[in-house]
Amino acid sequence: MKAAVLGAGSWGTALANVLAENGHDVCLWARSEAVADEINTDHTNERYLPNVRLHEGLQATSDAMSAMSESDMVVLAVPSASLPEVAPLLSAIPRHAILTHAVKGFVRPANRRISEYILEQDVALAARLAVLSGPSHAEEVVAHLPTTVVAASTSRSTAEHVQDAFMNDAFRVYTQSDLVGVELGGTLKNIIALGVGLIDGLGLGDNTKAALMTRGLAEITRLGAALGAAPLTFSGLSGVGDLIVTCTSRHSRNYRAGRLLATGQPLADVLTAIGMAVEGVGTTYAAAELARVHGIEMPITAAIERVLQGLVTPSEAVSRLMRRGKNHEMEDLAGQTLTVQWGLP
Structure with missing residues (x-):
């Protein structure tokens, strides 16, 4: 598979490294040409992942359009505040490609969920959109410490495609259909x-x-x-x-x-x-x-x-x-008032 990862921070770099280690053809987009050159020449990204040697098959570029060209999967891993700036790039995603986002935040000031904002730009992405989330610090992922995450999508085949792309002996991926819940939890x-x-x-x-x-x-x-x-x-x-x-x-x-x-x-x-x-x-x-x-x-x-x-x-x-007022612990826990049954007076 050919994959592009947009965002060369710690998490984007770690995800790109997982894909490269899994044998995929991966291009990581960095805003900085100097960061891209460092990844290509030294196989490091010292600012975001110090003292880590990246897979030698991982390539980087400061040209986002080039990175996404003919890709089968695009992974979005930029800070939420940068998403409006990056959004115009979404129109260049190949029409067959899956878009996997790994962004944990809201788009302000409208307070849009990330997937909600993405689909406002291109509703045609709905069946090809997934979110990847879970307890996964980048520093431990690149150190190959056992990590488990969730790939969620409204499309089962999309979620399973993401699962197959990322899963290996140190990076276990489960699937989920509740894209909204997985996105909000993270x-x-x-x-x-x-x-x-x-x-x-x-x-x-x-x-x-x-x-x-x-x-x-x-x-x-x-x-x-x-x-x-x-x-x-x-x-x-x-x-x-x-x-x-x-x-x-x-x-x-x-x-x-x-x-x-x-x-x-x-x-x-x-x-x-x-x-x-x-x-x-x-x-x-x-x-x-x-x-x-x-x-x-x-x-x-x-x-x-x-x-x-x-x-x-x-x-x-x-x-x-x-000093807040007294409450029953389970009252209104999940958005609905629960009936409390007491066994004794």
Whole structure:
């Protein structure tokens, strides 16, 4: 198979490397000609994946049209904020090719899901569109540490084609039909990772982190159900799986950003210090707005939004969350009020 990967950041480079190791003819598009030259000459991408040697069959170019020419699959792996700039390239995707997106975020300010935005550009892509998501830090993928992800599409054959293209002994791919749920699980968990970073930065302990992750998953499920996802999807790899890895890993940019915010640094300084896209910031704003539009209660997301806006300190946000009114744990967990049956008075 001939494949093009658009985006030479850490995740795009890792996915291109998997495809090259699987024997496919892969061309990776980098915005920078210097990055493309480094990949072709030295087989490295030191800015995004330091101390990693890439497969020698992986080729790179700064010419996106050339990369996509005659491709059987195009993988989209750019930051969500860059998608409007890259969108004109979608018209050049060969009409037989599958488009697999691995973008975790929303297109702002309209708060469009990535697949929703893509189909607004070209509805003909619907049956050839898939999302690849799950607990998968690029640094561990290129180190061949066992990783499992999900390929989701409304078309079974499309999902299975993506599964066949990527799967190998160290990179296991499951299929799913709930494209919306898989997409949202991989996106919304970044909000909670910011929160866990804040919690760790404040030194509040493991009990607090466990509570935040659990109640965060409830929020993700509520909003996901309102946007058309199957609630059960969030118990899988792209939901709780991606939530765990993003909230607990030293590789997580969102977690690291949260820790820095807990020290009192302004958001702009934190983003500069991270030096790469921190998707959880824009996602927090988007999810909070969507929650208000759909009437969904997301208190953790709302609290993190206020921290990002500088309206409250992280400590004040935690205190306000703890003082919220009393609730039954399972009430309104998945977008519907559950009838509570008590066995004893």
